[in-house]
Amino acid sequence: MVDILVLNPPFLPKFSRPQRSPAVTKSGTLYFPLFLAQLVAVLEADGYRVDFCDAPAAGLDLPAVVDRAVAGKPFLAVLDTSTPSIDADIEAAAALVQALPGLFTVLVGPHATARAGEVLAMAPGAVLAVARREYEATVLELARLIASGPATPARLATVAGLSFVGEDGTVVHNPDRPYLDDLDALPPVAPVYARHLDIRHYFNPNAKPPMVTLATSRGCPYRCSFCLHPQTLTGRAARYRAIDNVLDEVAWCLDNFPGLRTIFFEDDTLTADKARCREFCAAIMRRGLVFDWSANARADLDADLLAIMRRAGCRQVCTGFESADPAALTSMKKGIGTERMRRFRADAAHAGIKVHGCFIFGFPGDTRESILATIDFALSLNPDTAQFYPVMVYPGTEAYAEYEARGFIAAGRWRDWLTPEGLHGCVVRNEHLTPAEIVRLCDLARRRFYLRPKFLARRAALSLLSPGEMARTFRAGRVFLKHLVRGSRV
Numbered sequence: 001m002v003d004i005l006v007l008n009p010p011f012l013p014k015f016s017r018p019q020r021s022p023a024v025t026k027s028g029t030l031y032f033p034l035f036l037a038q039l040v041a042v043l044e045a046d047g048y049r050v051d052f053c054d055a056p057a058a059g060l061d062l063p064a065v066v067d068r069a070v071a072g073k074p075f076l077a078v079l080d081t082s083t084p085s086i087d088a089d090i091e092a093a094a095a096l097v098q099a100l101p102g103l104f105t106v107l108v109g110p111h112a113t114a115r116a117g118e119v120l121a122m123a124p125g126a127v128l129a130v131a132r133r134e135y136e137a138t139v140l141e142l143a144r145l146i147a148s149g150p151a152t153p154a155r156l157a158t159v160a161g162l163s164f165v166g167e168d169g170t171v172v173h174n175p176d177r178p179y180l181d182d183l184d185a186l187p188p189v190a191p192v193y194a195r196h197l198d199i200r201h202y203f204n205p206n207a208k209p210p211m212v213t214l215a216t217s218r219g220c221p222y223r224c225s226f227c228l229h230p231q232t233l234t235g236r237a238a239r240y241r242a243i244d245n246v247l248d249e250v251a252w253c254l255d256n257f258p259g260l261r262t263i264f265f266e267d268d269t270l271t272a273d274k275a276r277c278r279e280f281c282a283a284i285m286r287r288g289l290v291f292d293w294s295a296n297a298r299a300d301l302d303a304d305l306l307a308i309m310r311r312a313g314c315r316q317v318c319t320g321f322e323s324a325d326p327a328a329l330t331s332m333k334k335g336i337g338t339e340r341m342r343r344f345r346a347d348a349a350h351a352g353i354k355v356h357g358c359f360i361f362g363f364p365g366d367t368r369e370s371i372l373a374t375i376d377f378a379l380s381l382n383p384d385t386a387q388f389y390p391v392m393v394y395p396g397t398e399a400y401a402e403y404e405a406r407g408f409i410a411a412g413r414w415r416d417w418l419t420p421e422g423l424h425g426c427v428v429r430n431e432h433l434t435p436a437e438i439v440r441l442c443d444l445a446r447r448r449f450y451l452r453p454k455f456l457a458r459r460a461a462l463s464l465l466s467p468g469e470m471a472r473t474f475r476a477g478r479v480f481l482k483h484l485v486r487g488s489r490v
Contacts, residue, residue: 002051002072004143006040008033009092010055010062011085012422017056017109020228021392022082024422027205030057032197032213034189034266035109035135035233036080040196041187042136048143052196062092066099074103076143078131081109081119083394084417090119094126104128104146106162108135110232111414114396116163117171129156129164133233134218136186138162138177179234183218183241188249190214194256205385206294206318206356207262212253216246216280220268222298223333224320225398226360230268232396238272243283250289262315263293270295271317274305281312294318299344300336306351316354316384319344324377325370328363332391332399338377345381357383359445362391362438364406364430371438375445379452388445390426390438392417403428410435 008017015024018031033054040052051072055065069077077096081089093105106129112119116130128151131138138161145155153172156164161177180186190212193199199210218234220227230236253260271277290313297317301309321341323329329337348355359378361371378386393400393409394417403409411417411427419425426435433441449455 001049002074003048003076003147004043004050005069005072005074005077005096006036006043006050006052007065007077007079007092008036008054008056009079009085009089010060010065011088012418013056013059015056015085015422017080017082017085021389021424022084023418023424026423027387029204030202031204032193032199032202032266033057033080034213034215036078037189037192037197038186039078039108039136039139040192041189042140043143044192045187046140046143050196052192054197054201057197057201062095065092066095069096069103070099073100076146077103077105078139079105079107081107081112083111083414086111086115086119086414087122090123090127094123097126104142104151106131106139106142108139110228110394110396113232114394116173120163120165120171124165129162132161132163132173133176133235134179135161137180179219179237179239181239183239184245188252190249190253190256199257199260204264204294206316207264208292208315209262210257210260211262211264212257212260213264213266214246214249214253215266216241216243216270217267217272221272222269222335225331225333225402226391226393227268228394228397231398232394234268238269240273240276243276243280246280247283247287247289250284250291251287254289254291261292263291265293265295267296269298271297271301271305274301278305278308281308281314284312289313298336299341301344301347303347303350306347306353310351310353314353316356317348318356318358319383320358320360321378321381321383322358322360323363323366323370324374325363325366327365328370328374331363331365332360342381345383354384357381357386359386359388360391361388361441361445362426362428362430362433364402364408365432366430367432368437368441371433371441371445375441375448378445378449386445386449388442388449389424390435390442391428392424393428 012024014030016029016031018033040050043050079093097103105127107127108131112130113132141159153166160175163173166172203209217238217240219238220230221238292315293313294316297319299319324338393403408428410429417425417427426439429435
């Protein structure tokens with residue numbers, strides 16, 4: 001018997017719902033359900049018995065999930081959501097309610113936050129509430145409320161951050177819950193991984209497997225118009241855990257996950273506060289913690305900081321370069337130019353830190369010529385690996401609002417955000433390019449980048465020199481290669 005089911009719902013095999021652009025990826029990436037895991041940690045610390053089910057990672061379909069729920073008989077089910085999977089997410093909620101009459105279902109995550117009223121109206125009686133934005137405290141308060149009496153509209157109206165259907169059938173949006181200032185008040189997620197998940201299921205090409213994902217902060221002070229989590233979940237004011245609190249969790253991981261090769265710090269931007277990043281690296285070395293790690297980093301780090309990061313164990317950063325076109329960079333509010341990007345790339349190479357570069361095509365004003373210039377820029381930067389995607393706009397972001405206002409969204413339903421097999425689709429056009437043309441330019445970029453003889457020779461040499469690198473390259477490459485050769489279906 002359990003009290004609460006926390007569910008990453010079934011959808012497509014290996015669907016990576018927790019990442020910023022949810023999809024079945026060409027590299028086989030599968031993100032840890034970090035936010036759900038944090039919720040589980042909070043609920044278990046309050047004494048609740050929780051069944052934490054990551055269906056895509058475990059390979060469970062909806063009937064299997066329902067059978068598991070029926071066996072556990074929870075009184076509350078929490079389901080994560082994403083834009084492309086929202087219909088399946090609501091279908092999962094409906095199936096659970098049908099199998100367990102009286103079950104209270106609450107949706108969380110970016111899409112539910114951005115479209116709370118819409119998702120509550122899509123299947124009346126299947127989804128009873130939405131916990132918006134950061135949701136740990138909201139769901140905990142909701143669990144306590146349900147455990148102590150009936151979930152009447154009058155009682156639900158007292159839970160900040162909750163949306164629900166009122167007595168007259170209209171949607172009620174309670175005031176937002178303030179963001180949590182004291183992140184150290186949250187229990188660690190690593191023991192939740194150990195109790196509930198198999199870390200071998202998860203993979204990120206930026207990290208040698210097996211790996212785990214942790215976060216040292218929430219929120220991002222930068223203004224990129226397309227970035228999902230700061231605009232729907234965590235906010236744009238960065239909040240930080242104490243460094244010793246983070247490193248205690250790192251030490252726990254090193255002691256309790258045999259064979260662990262990498263920790264991926266999944267902060268929106270680990271390096272946003274450069275002084276703190278420097279202090280973080282110094283503390284790693286001072287405590288004698290020896291481990292490889294990777295992180296999301298902005299292309300504005302100086303050579304000295306990169307050198308310190310490398311000495312502290314940083315082996316790779318994931319960096320959004322996005323475009324070489326000044327107009328596109330201005331449009332997306334990137335706040336950084338190509339010359340600074342070039343200097344960062346050179347300094348990272350000198351420090352011995354690998355760079356995974358991210359490039360996005362299809363912003364307003366982008367033309368075939370400007371995108372070809374960005375591809376040339378990517379080749380000249382020569383990051384160790386790269387990804388090239390159409391701009392993915394999601395409800396709740398400034399980019400989505402802009403594209404919608406200008407009539408640039410070409411999709412007719414949320415499922416169109418993915419191809420039939422689950423890969424990223426292109427749901428936008430702009431003044432000059434159709435969705436199909438943007439996708440073909442992404443395919444061209446991947447072929448030009450990955451089929452260079454020098455690149456192939458370098459990857460082969462690195463794989464031969466490092467078993468961990470070989471494992472990472474093989475796991476990503478066996479999935480990616482078929483997409484590289486075949487191209488996208490448009």
